[in-house]
Structures are given as structure tokens and as C-alpha cells.
Amino acid sequence: METFYEVLRRQGITRRSFMKFCSLTATSLGLGSAFTGKIAHALETKPRTPVLWMHGLECTCCSESFIRSAHPLAQDVVLSMLSLDYDDTLMASAGADAQAILEEIQQKYKGNYILAVEGNPPLNEDGMFCITAGKPFVEELKRVASDAKMVIAWGACASYGCVQAAKPNPTQATPIHKVITDKPIVRVPGCPPIAEVMTAVVTYMLTFDRLPELDRTGRPKMFYGQRIHDKCYRRPHFDAGQFVEQWDDEGARKGYCLYKVGCKGPTTYNACSTVRWNEGVSFPIGSGHGCIGCSEDGFWDKGSFYDRLTSIHQFGIESNADQVGGTVAAVAGTAVAVHAGLTALKRSRVDHDKEFPVREGGNGQWGK
Amino acid sequence: MSYETQGFKLDDSGKRVVVDPVTRIEGHMRVEVNLDSQNVIRNAVSTGTMWRGLEVILKGRDPRDAWAFTERICGVCTGTHALTSVRAVENALGIQIPENANTIRNIMQLTLQAHDHLVHFYHLHALDWVDVVSALKADPKATAELAQGISSWGMSSTGYFRDLQNRLQKFVESGQLGPFMNGYWGNPAYKLPAEANLMAVAHYLQALDFQKEIVKIHTIFGGKNPHPNWLVGGVPCPINVHDTGAVGAINMERLNLVSSIIDQTIEFIDKVYIPDLLAIASFYKDWLYGGGLSSQCVLSYGDIPDKANDYSAANLMLPRGAITGGDLSRIQEVDLADPEQIQEFVDHSWYTYPDGVKGLHPYDGVTNAKFELGPKLKGTKTNIQEIDEGGKYSWIKAPRWRGHAMEVGPLARYIIGYAQNKAEFKEPVEKVLKTLDVPVTALFSTLGRTAARGLEASWAAHKMRYFMDKLMANIKAGDSSTANVEKWDPKSWPATARGVGFTEAPRGALGHWLTIKDGRIDNYQAIVPTTWNGSPRDAQGQIGAFEASLMNTPLAVANQPLEILRTLHSFDPCLACSTHVMAPDGAEMTRVTVR
Numbered sequence: 001m002e003t004f005y006e007v008l009r010r011q012g013i014t015r016r017s018f019m020k021f022c023s024l025t026a027t028s029l030g031l032g033s034a035f036t037g038k039i040a041h042a043l044e045t046k047p048r049t050p051v052l053w054m055h056g057l058e059c060t061c062c063s064e065s066f067i068r069s070a071h072p073l074a075q076d077v078v079l080s081m082l083s084l085d086y087d088d089t090l091m092a093s094a095g096a097d098a099q100a101i102l103e104e105i106q107q108k109y110k111g112n113y114i115l116a117v118e119g120n121p122p123l124n125e126d127g128m129f130c131i132t133a134g135k136p137f138v139e140e141l142k143r144v145a146s147d148a149k150m151v152i153a154w155g156a157c158a159s160y161g162c163v164q165a166a167k168p169n170p171t172q173a174t175p176i177h178k179v180i181t182d183k184p185i186v187r188v189p190g191c192p193p194i195a196e197v198m199t200a201v202v203t204y205m206l207t208f209d210r211l212p213e214l215d216r217t218g219r220p221k222m223f224y225g226q227r228i229h230d231k232c233y234r235r236p237h238f239d240a241g242q243f244v245e246q247w248d249d250e251g252a253r254k255g256y257c258l259y260k261v262g263c264k265g266p267t268t269y270n271a272c273s274t275v276r277w278n279e280g281v282s283f284p285i286g287s288g289h290g291c292i293g294c295s296e297d298g299f300w301d302k303g304s305f306y307d308r309l310t311s312i313h314q315f316g317i318e319s320n321a322d323q324v325g326g327t328v329a330a331v332a333g334t335a336v337a338v339h340a341g342l343t344a345l346k347r348s349r350v351d352h353d354k355e356f357p358v359r360e361g362g363n364g365q366w367g368k
Numbered sequence: 369m370s371y372e373t374q375g376f377k378l379d380d381s382g383k384r385v386v387v388d389p390v391t392r393i394e395g396h397m398r399v400e401v402n403l404d405s406q407n408v409i410r411n412a413v414s415t416g417t418m419w420r421g422l423e424v425i426l427k428g429r430d431p432r433d434a435w436a437f438t439e440r441i442c443g444v445c446t447g448t449h450a451l452t453s454v455r456a457v458e459n460a461l462g463i464q465i466p467e468n469a470n471t472i473r474n475i476m477q478l479t480l481q482a483h484d485h486l487v488h489f490y491h492l493h494a495l496d497w498v499d500v501v502s503a504l505k506a507d508p509k510a511t512a513e514l515a516q517g518i519s520s521w522g523m524s525s526t527g528y529f530r531d532l533q534n535r536l537q538k539f540v541e542s543g544q545l546g547p548f549m550n551g552y553w554g555n556p557a558y559k560l561p562a563e564a565n566l567m568a569v570a571h572y573l574q575a576l577d578f579q580k581e582i583v584k585i586h587t588i589f590g591g592k593n594p595h596p597n598w599l600v601g602g603v604p605c606p607i608n609v610h611d612t613g614a615v616g617a618i619n620m621e622r623l624n625l626v627s628s629i630i631d632q633t634i635e636f637i638d639k640v641y642i643p644d645l646l647a648i649a650s651f652y653k654d655w656l657y658g659g660g661l662s663s664q665c666v667l668s669y670g671d672i673p674d675k676a677n678d679y680s681a682a683n684l685m686l687p688r689g690a691i692t693g694g695d696l697s698r699i700q701e702v703d704l705a706d707p708e709q710i711q712e713f714v715d716h717s718w719y720t721y722p723d724g725v726k727g728l729h730p731y732d733g734v735t736n737a738k739f740e741l742g743p744k745l746k747g748t749k750t751n752i753q754e755i756d757e758g759g760k761y762s763w764i765k766a767p768r769w770r771g772h773a774m775e776v777g778p779l780a781r782y783i784i785g786y787a788q789n790k791a792e793f794k795e796p797v798e799k800v801l802k803t804l805d806v807p808v809t810a811l812f813s814t815l816g817r818t819a820a821r822g823l824e825a826s827w828a829a830h831k832m833r834y835f836m837d838k839l840m841a842n843i844k845a846g847d848s849s850t851a852n853v854e855k856w857d858p859k860s861w862p863a864t865a866r867g868v869g870f871t872e873a874p875r876g877a878l879g880h881w882l883t884i885k886d887g888r889i890d891n892y893q894a895i896v897p898t899t900w901n902g903s904p905r906d907a908q909g910q911i912g913a914f915e916a917s918l919m920n921t922p923l924a925v926a927n928q929p930l931e932i933l934r935t936l937h938s939f940d941p942c943l944a945c946s947t948h949v950m951a952p953d954g955a956e957m958t959r960v961t962v963r
Contacts, residue, residue, distance in 0.1 A: 061594040092551030095387035131417035134752035170421035242665040247851035253608040255616010277592040284591030289604035360793020
């Protein structure tokens, strides 16, 4: 409905800051200030980048989360910032008319469209546990990926496999990087990811014309660089040894730390405790339930959501937590021990997937 | 081949039309129909085209975790599986939940009903009735008059609609139509005048902006949406309105926020959704196809227990019962634990049963996946051109209630409530029938299904207010309890236990059955609304609700599936829900090398 520039203006961004942004973009792309005008012109007039949003085995929570975005509004993203040319959850056409769009965009915008994947392909039964247009979804996924500029892996399904890949993974549901091996992929994990994180990743890519800075597992550092525990508003209670011992007890009503009833905040990298959910209204810990670690690889298979992290042996912090939990009095010394344990935890945390294709330097700059 | 079943004459001799994927649904689905020489559907075949195996994955897990796994069955009807799951575990272990927990759960479930129905109507279904491109021809002044004539909702000025139309014009001129590309614009089956189309486009966008507000109620009580958190024995959020630390719990500010969102939700549904529904319906009241099984066999388990821990029909605010043979004078009692009532069949589903076994109650459910296609298949195993409905043809099983294929969902609930003479369901239905000047039989149609959903959205929003008032009254009376932890510790559980939980999900009757052994899940089965509605044929050749609803519908343009989509969407299909079943032996399936 509007160009990218018009949308920015409507959202209160001035001409001056728009030009400043173009200048920064030119510099960051190594093009020099002479290109500022060209970039500005491009953003003012260029066609919206086509996005093909495909669904494999999933539950559609990522799409539902995406439309919850408040800034920018989902309607602005979908109708003004990019061109959502294929999304089987929202599109008007169906059947062969819908499939024709995939083909058309792939040809017309070869190398210039974004593929967004929600869900994952199952490989058992020749891929026929997920059928689109009479064929295995995995075939369609590979075909459409082959000419994409870059790929977004939405949510835990596309990034890691999620619930259908939990043991024993009966369909052999497979994260997308195992079948798309030659394209830059940004992983935006979570079940689902936070709405504004999703739209921020997309708008970052459209704005800076490149992938955001990624960590070594392919997640944007800006949202997945810190543990929920690091920025949790209940952290002072953890430090003070004040814990919820049981549901609805006095500690629960006072908003104490949920560590002892299973909170996975200390081992989960996500922005829940900072960006929060649904326009900042709350996040799981803020509403009295521990984090279940839904943005971490294999979180379904790490024991009960109510097991204290002590029982997850790979993290190696058994001894400390019980000491902390015991009495409030023992705070000072024990808390230090816990923090030491947690720092060690950071070093030893699971190396998600060594095969993950991240470009040199971790931020696949693209479009050159 | 032709034969008769359930009053329908199936004939597959005409031209075959395939729609795959069926879009604007949750999950993956295919439909094939045969058209006669007048382009009327004479045979319909619906195929669930995905399988995730969630119940296989649940085997051996902690029952207190099951809500999180089953919640991920569906992110659209988010929370309803989790609620069903905690109810099943509580039923198995005999756990009584506090009154506040029941009230908060009801508010969350009603929040889902209101949200899901609204998003379905505007974002999944509206484009079956609304021609977006036609809106460009509308007169903004006449649109404003239309909008102001049916509702006191703001944002209805001439200027507003003119501005929107200009944006739409620019969008279309850009040549990048996005989600509206390749739509069936201009198809003669679209009946709305340009002004109604423009108004509907405006509300499509407003509803997209507004829906994110409704779900904040889930965020307050459950920490996030989609996929809020739940708890066996109650709800995880404590209540603290008086004392120190109130900011870490449900306090006065949180309660006020919930209350304010409820008011906004009621207003949007009653001032935008319902008037739009009636306005659109008035142009389609002669298009009364799509009734399918609704005039014969409907089923509802009931939901929204007024008082905690009482799941009897009398305490459930959504109606419970079954109607068969179109006999509205006889509401039959439903018992989810009775092995004679609900059984699942796999004659045309991609599973096998042991020799000699026909139908199985979900407590004894057996599922071995077996992907094989019928002899009349056109194409190959991995390139299906035309499916053979004489063989196995869907990842969905065929559930039957006392041998009958049933329709579930808002229309089923409203028909049962109407037949039970419950004023809160009967009166709104009669008002709609009178407004549109159509007979009661008009209810048994695609339009009736869509109307029932709208009425239910309004019902749900007003019931949220009822339960919010109830919560406040209970807190005021001094009760702030939200969880019962007596049986939290698995050591307090019996060696074996089994239970069933049910809800009325937005799409219809939902049941979870589980067996617990030595503190772990031994068996888990879910029969979901789309398993009922999307059921394939059974051994007797009885068709399911989707298939029946497409029968005898004429297509205005043979190669445009507009009417097919319209009717299928009226059920709000959810395929990720429907197509996941249990292999009780956890059988390892063929491994395929990663390519």
C-alpha cells in the first residue's frame, strides 16, 4: 500500500533520520557516503521484497505470534514493508492457483526473495507424513529454497525440530538446515518466538539489507545473546535465596524466584525477560510459571518442566542449587557458588549443532 | 461408481477437480470432488495430509508435563488442548481444583473462543464472501452510510473509507498483491455490493490490529500467547491483592487490565463482527448450500463448568448432547468413557488395526501408521494426481458416535442448545433468522455454521464478563487460592490410573484419554474436532462432515474452487490437531537417510 519509506514516515521517523539511516547503511555495506542518495531512492521506490512463507509439520503458533506484533503492526509488515506472496495460512488462492505463485516468484525474483519456513519436513515414509500438492513437503521446500536470497527458520520447529522431533521422533521431523545446506539461514527459535522479535528480525533484514549478527548457532545476537535469568526481574530473589517452594505458597504470592519449581531461565537464551510478551504485558515467569526453555534445542527431552535444573546432569550445577534453596540465611557464600556454577554453565552449554551453516564472521551479508 | 449414504447420492463419474493445498486453514489438507455436467459436486473426498505422532512422543513422560506437549498440537486454538490435558490428568488422579482456578481457566478458554472466532471470520473466512478488488469501485460516502446504518462503531466516516480506498488503490497498482494474488476476484459467486466489500476490507484490517489485544488475557494469567502456561491442580498464577509482593502476582492492576480487555472485546464483537456477519449474510441468504451432516447428526461434549470440579451437563454452560437422525426432540446423553459410544475406525485411514478389530474406543486405541494408496490411484506414491477413495486416503481416522459420523463445532453446539430450549442459544438464533427472514432450516448450511460461530463469539465475550465478576466476588469473599498441590507429588498417586478430559474447542468437541502407570504416561489419545469433521469414509461407506457438506453444491466457475473453500472454511479446519495418533508399541518406523 505504501513504500517502505512512507511506512517509516507514518511511524514517526523523520526525513532527517531516514537519511541518516541510509547513510549508516551505505557505510556499513562499505559503499561510502556517495551511495546514501541511491539507497534512499531505492527504499523510497523499490518493490517490496517478496516473502514466501511455507509450512511443514507445525502447529501454526509462529504465524499466530507474528500477527500479534504491535510494533510494527502485522498489517504494516504484510501489506507495506514486504510482499507476502505465499502464505498458505493467509492467502486468498488455493490449490494449483496458490502453487503457481511459488513458481512465478521463484522465476521472477530469482535470488531476490526471502523464504520463511514455519515447521519442518518429516523424512520418514518418503516424506509423505507431510504432503503438499500431492508430493512430499521436503521436495517443495528444497525447490523453493534453491533460489532464495536467504532463509528464515521460524520457531523451534524449523530451527531444531520441536515437539514432533521429541523422542522417539516418529516421523523423523528434521530441522530445515539439514535439508537446505547452501543458503544463509537465520534461526528465530521459541515456541513460538516473541511477536516483536519476529517482526524486528524481518525489518532488520529489509532495513539493512543483510542478516542480523548471528551467534554461533545461527540466532540473532540482539535477541538471543543473553539468558532469561540474566535480565529476570525476579533475579534479586534468586540472589537472596528466596524461592517458590510450592504452587500458590507465600513465596509464589510474593513473586519469589521459580528456580526450585523448575524454571529453565538460567539456561535459556531468549528475550522474554526484556522484550516480554504481547506488548510487554508479561512473560511466563511474570505470571508465576517457570520458563520451560522453549527456545533451546531439544527442550522437550531434558526432563520434566518441573525438575529443578539440578537434575539435568549435563549442566553440572547440582550441588549449588540445593545449598541456595536450603535457607535464606546462607545467602552470601552460596550465591557466589551458584553464580560461579552458572558461569561455568555458560561455557559448557550444549553446542547445538556443529554443522550449522553460519557464514564467516557470523553475519551472512547478502545481496552483494 | 455411485451409491447412497446418509441421504446423499455419491457419483464419481464426472470431471475430477483437485484442491491441494486447501489454504486459509491450520495445517495441511487436500480435497477432490467430481462435478457433473452442470458443475455440481456429486462426490467429495477430503484428505488430511500431515501426521506428527504427538501421542507416541507422550508415552513415558510425566503426566504433569502433558499439557505443554498437547498444547503444541495446535497454536491456533492455543490453550484448549492444554486445558483438556490437565482435566484428563486431574480426572485420572482425582484432583479437585480451587474455585478461582476454574474461573480463571474459563476466562482463558472463553478468551480463546472470542479470539479464534474473530480471526477465523475475518482472516481465514472473509475472503470467501468478500471481493477485495471490487472494493476499489465503492463510493466512500455510500460505504460510510452503510457502516453507520448497521453499527455505532467509530471509524466509519466518508474520509476514513476514502483514505482506505486510496491505500488499497496504490497497493493494487503496485502490482504486488501479496496474499491477495491469484484470488478469485470477480467470480460471480461473490454477491456483495462494492460498498459492503470496502467496509469488510476495513474491518479485516481493524480486526487484525484488534485481535492482539484479546489474547493479552492469556498473557496476564499464563505468561504469553500463543501457548500460555497451565498447571495440573489449578493455574500457575497466584493471586495477591492485599499484601507485600503483590506486583509478582495477580493484583488489582492486572485484574483491571483483564476487565478492560473484556469490555473492548465485547464492544468489537458486538459492534463490528456481528453487524458485518448479518450484513454479509443478507446478500447470501439464497446460497444455503453446505449443510452436510448438520441437519442429521451433531455432537457436543459441553464445556465451561460454572462451579469447579463438576463436569455434569447441568453445570456446563456450553450444551452437551448428541442428536442423530435429525431428531431434535431427542437429545442423547454423551459418556466419553463408554466404550460403546465413541469408536475410531481406520478402513480408509493410513493406519492398520490387528486382525479382526473393527472399531476401538480411545482408551484402547491402537494405531500403526501404514501409508498405502488404493489401486485406482492416478500418479505415484510420492506424486499423487488423483487419490483413490476406495482405498486408504487420509491421515485422519474415522471416529463414530454409536456408529454415526457426526458434525461438531459452533453450529452443533447451537443446534443442541436450541433443541434443549436454552434461551441464551435459542433467542439469538431466532433473532438472526428473523432479521434475515429465513426459515429455521436455513441454519443447516455453510452460512448457518458461520453465523453460529459469530453468535458464539459474542456469547463467549459476555461470559468472560460473568466469570470476571465471579472472580472478583470470590476474591472479595477472602478466597485467593489458585492451586491444589495435595497430589502434586507423584508418590501420592496410585500405581495405575486412567482419566478423560474434555473441552469444547472453538472448532468443536475435544477429548483426551490417558492412562498413567507408575507415575508415567502409559497411553495417550486425543480425538479432536477436525477428526470428527474431517473424517474419511468408514467400512459402511459413510462420509464425514466435510465431505457431506460439499455434496450437491454448484460451482459458478468450474476451475475456481471458491464455493469449496467457502464451505470447508465454515468448519474452521485444523489439520495439525486432527492428524496425530498413537502407536501404542512405540514402533520404530523406517529410517530414511538424510539427503
